Amino acid sequence: MIRYVCDLCRREIDPDRDIRYQVKIEVRAAFEPVNDDEPDDRDHLEEIQEILESLNQLGEEAFETAEKVLRFDLCAECRKKFLRDPLGRETSKILGFSKN
Numbered sequence: 001m002i003r004y005v006c007d008l009c010r011r012e013i014d015p016d017r018d019i020r021y022q023v024k025i026e027v028r029a030a031f032e033p034v035n036d037d038e039p040d041d042r043d044h045l046e047e048i049q050e051i052l053e054s055l056n057q058l059g060e061e062a063f064e065t066a067e068k069v070l071r072f073d074l075c076a077e078c079r080k081k082f083l084r085d086p087l088g089r090e091t092s093k094i095l096g097f098s099k100n
């Protein structure tokens with residue numbers, strides 16, 4: 001039998017009694033759409049060359065930041081907490097990250 005644990009409170013989620021909630025967070029770099037209506041007097045080859053060079057410089061890091069999918073299992077209690085504050089803004093205030 002597969003056992004699930006809430007990723008927030010570490011409580012075991014018993015499928016007979018509890019509902020398991022799945023959270024999927026997708027983080028990806030937002031690229032602006034290319035504007036095709038721009039006047040065509042620029043050197044596109046040179047532009048492409050520049051883009052390729054900057055991509056090479058960024059290398060794997062650029063690829064890494066392109067998209068990230070995080071998956072979590074939550075119990076009903078933590079689902080409520082998560083929906084109230086998905087980015088953990090309240091939590092970081094309570095924990096006092098700004099102290100010291």
Ligand SMILES: [Zn+2]
Binds near residue numbers: 074075076077
């Ligand atoms: Zn929980």
